[in-house]
Amino acid sequence: MTIAFITHHECSLHRVAVHHPEVPERLSAIDDRMLASGISILLSHYDAPLVTREQLLRVHTADYVDYVESSSPGPDDMVCLDEGDTVMTEHTLQAARRAAGAAVLGVDLVMSGEASSAFCSVRPPGHHAERARAMGFCIFNNVAVGAAHALAQHGLERVAVVDFDVHHGNGTEDIFRDEPRVLFCSTFQHPFYPHTGEAVDSPHLVNVPLTRGVTGREFRDAVKGHWLPALEAFKPQLIMISAGFDGHREEDMADFRLVEDDYAWVTRELKEVAKRHGEGRLVSCLEGGYALSALGRSACVHLDALIGH
Numbered sequence: 001m002t003i004a005f006i007t008h009h010e011c012s013l014h015r016v017a018v019h020h021p022e023v024p025e026r027l028s029a030i031d032d033r034m035l036a037s038g039i040s041i042l043l044s045h046y047d048a049p050l051v052t053r054e055q056l057l058r059v060h061t062a063d064y065v066d067y068v069e070s071s072s073p074g075p076d077d078m079v080c081l082d083e084g085d086t087v088m089t090e091h092t093l094q095a096a097r098r099a100a101g102a103a104v105l106g107v108d109l110v111m112s113g114e115a116s117s118a119f120c121s122v123r124p125p126g127h128h129a130e131r132a133r134a135m136g137f138c139i140f141n142n143v144a145v146g147a148a149h150a151l152a153q154h155g156l157e158r159v160a161v162v163d164f165d166v167h168h169g170n171g172t173e174d175i176f177r178d179e180p181r182v183l184f185c186s187t188f189q190h191p192f193y194p195h196t197g198e199a200v201d202s203p204h205l206v207n208v209p210l211t212r213g214v215t216g217r218e219f220r221d222a223v224k225g226h227w228l229p230a231l232e233a234f235k236p237q238l239i240m241i242s243a244g245f246d247g248h249r250e251e252d253m254a255d256f257r258l259v260e261d262d263y264a265w266v267t268r269e270l271k272e273v274a275k276r277h278g279e280g281r282l283v284s285c286l287e288g289g290y291a292l293s294a295l296g297r298s299a300c301v302h303l304d305a306l307i308g309h
């Protein structure tokens, strides 16, 4: 069984402002922990390709893609795409193209059978990026680009996107709100940024708002009570994961109290669903996670669970 690890050195060239939490060291924290734990040699390593315009236009408007491309600044310059969170510098556009391209490659690898599952260790993250708006450090919605590729290129009829980042995946919801071929499941701290996800009346949007201070037991109860029944009924041919690790108890960014075991557990549960309905196909994209040590450890137990230890 091959587990693909997809990244690109250009994802680390994207630097934002001083004191911004979304730093290149996030990816090296994962790399370092992978090497130290011995997981790295168990994975097949791939360079992320550049996403194509056609692939982006499945989930973003042409005006928005044009806006991002034309906003890309030169050396020593900086452009803000929203109220201040989402910044582009010289290498951001290239990093964002690699991050979205990684999700596409991940889907291609699991659909061809070259890999059973894939993890995209990329930045900038994606799940806050809406169809026509950058938001919350996110420029292109990587996981949505991957899911849309699975529908359009591989002809899948049922793709689940599961989001365990501590923040609601408002961008993914915005993109797939009217797409019944995609089931979107999200747990998130509420009320909290981005202040979305509370009330929905769609059978293919499973939002589970959780109060601050949530422990692993409550998180697992939410997954068992809401996600797993919805996934069993939907029978996804592919599961995409928005893997944000900022619900870890060591995170200053938010107020969940999850630990590595919780990320391992939810990964194993999703893997079982993927085995039952989608020949084990699972593509995971890094979202949040800003406490570097906790991020490295959490990503590695996630990978370990994908491998099947």
Ligand SMILES: [Zn+2]
Residues within 6 Å of the ligand: 165, 166, 167, 244, 246, 287, 288, 289
């Ligand atoms: Zn987050």
